[in-house]
Amino acid sequence: xxxxxxxxxxxxxxxxxxxxxxxxxxxxxxxxxxxxxxxxxxxxxxxxxxxxxxxxxxxxxxxxxxxxxxxxxxxxxxxxxxxxxxxxxxxxxxxxxxxxxxxxxxxxxxxxxxxxxxxxxxxxxxxxxxxxxxxxxxxxxxxxxxxxxxxxxxxxxxxxxxxxxxxxxxxxxxxxxxxxxxxxxxxxxxxxxxxxxxxxxxx
Amino acid sequence: xxxxxxxxxxxxxxxxxxxxxxxxxxxxxxxxxxxxxxxxxxxxxxxxxxxxxxxxxxxxxxxxxxxxxxxxxxxxxxxxxxxxxxxxxxxxxxxxxxxxxxxxxxxxxxxxxxxxxxxxxxxxxxxxxxxxxxxxxxxxxxxxxxxxxxxxxxxxxxxxxxxxxxxxxxxxxxxxxxxxxxxx
Numbered sequence: 155x156x157x158x159x160x161x162x163x164x165x166x167x168x169x170x171x172x173x174x175x176x177x178x179x180x181x182x183x184x185x186x187x188x189x190x191x192x193x194x195x196x197x198x199x200x201x202x203x204x205x206x207x208x209x210x211x212x213x214x215x216x217x218x219x220x221x222x223x224x225x226x227x228x229x230x231x232x233x234x235x236x237x238x239x240x241x242x243x244x245x246x247x248x249x250x251x252x253x254x255x256x257x258x259x260x261x262x263x264x265x266x267x268x269x270x271x272x273x274x275x276x277x278x279x280x281x282x283x284x285x286x287x288x289x290x291x292x293x294x295x296x297x298x299x300x301x302x303x304x305x306x307x308x309x310x311x312x313x314x315x316x317x318x319x320x321x322x323x324x325x326x327x328x329x330x331x332x333x334x335x336x337x338x339x340x341x342x343x344x345x346x347x348x349x350x351x352x353x354x355x356x357x
Numbered sequence: 358x359x360x361x362x363x364x365x366x367x368x369x370x371x372x373x374x375x376x377x378x379x380x381x382x383x384x385x386x387x388x389x390x391x392x393x394x395x396x397x398x399x400x401x402x403x404x405x406x407x408x409x410x411x412x413x414x415x416x417x418x419x420x421x422x423x424x425x426x427x428x429x430x431x432x433x434x435x436x437x438x439x440x441x442x443x444x445x446x447x448x449x450x451x452x453x454x455x456x457x458x459x460x461x462x463x464x465x466x467x468x469x470x471x472x473x474x475x476x477x478x479x480x481x482x483x484x485x486x487x488x489x490x491x492x493x494x495x496x497x498x499x500x501x502x503x504x505x506x507x508x509x510x511x512x513x514x515x516x517x518x519x520x521x522x523x524x525x526x527x528x529x530x531x532x533x534x535x536x537x538x539x540x541x
Contacts, residue, residue, distance in 0.1 A: 213393070280374075340369055
């Protein structure tokens with residue numbers, strides 16, 4: 155398309171802008187507009203092609219990247235401040251009155267995730283400890299969000315999660331857990347072909 | 358009991374876990390989205406020399422801000438948005454506080470037909486055509502067409518008047534059209 159002569163530039167810009175705005179709204183120009191002048195249709199076709207290209211270009215960029223070693227991942231992870239998520243401090247009793255032993259809330263969340271993930275086909279998402287965890291014996295409620303494998307039965311899975319989490323916290327902490335509430339927020343499919351072997355809910 | 362690999366989990370679950378301090382979940386997000394973020398940063402920066410740094414800064418910021426993320430299902434879009442901000446910050450630092458509008462420097466000359474013929478794939482052709490845009494034009498185009506930002510958002514990100522963004526985008530589109538159409 156001839157868009158090289160100086161005096162045409164403004165008209166071309168107007169046309170491109172007009173078309174871009176229509177397309178930005180997710181609409182198509184009318185046939186009447188496209189048939190009015192050949193450059194209208196040429197410009198529309200070209201813009202459509204560029205958009206399709208632009209949409210895929212990052213995926214194409216990624217696909218054409220040579221295989222990289224893992225240093226970029228380790229570089230990122232080593233710059234993360236993990237302490238920021240430690241949360242409250244939970245006292246742990248010890249025979250010696252001089253010893254001051256405690257567990258972080260973050261560590262307890264880690265226990266909960268680990269126990270929950272061990273229930274086949276589930277992942278724990280957010281988890282919250284509600285209650286005064288700093289005072290030994292005070293009632294604590296655990297609220298967890300979880301994702302379950304598509305096709306599992308929700309009530310059974312939720313019950314298994316509650317049991318696994320309760321058992322783990324009883325075993326590893328002195329928290330007085332009065333309830334474990336499970337909210338299923340997601341359902342996922344298996345992505346990893348190695349895990350295709352179907353494991354029964356009771357393992 | 359079969360423990361499913363965390364790589365099977367959706368972004369929403371991983372983002373929630375990372376917000377709670379789970380570094381393993383964060384690592385899955387890094388591996389899942391890092392390459393696309395790097396490609397995006399490279400497109401905005403115009404070269405890959407700083408894109409690893411941009412991706413690293415993006416993930417450090419993301420880790421800190423994850424607890425504030427309202428919709429964990431939108432994690433990818435959120436990461437891409439931080440990526441573009443970090444890339445723009447870097448360009449701004451490069452330009453040493455020059456207003457972005459003033460570095461709409463003249464673009465390189467159009468490539469010869471011979472150079473164009475060498476570019477085999479569509480991607481290479483578009484990359485070459487983008488190389489003929491000025492930096493500001495390329496940025497506006499990238500944020501608009503790849504990042505999906507609105508004119509108003511681009512104006513805000515680049516700290517330019519919306520009318521300037523409009524003009525830069527119009528010139529970018531026209532130039533790309535010329536560059537791409539000649540070998541069609």
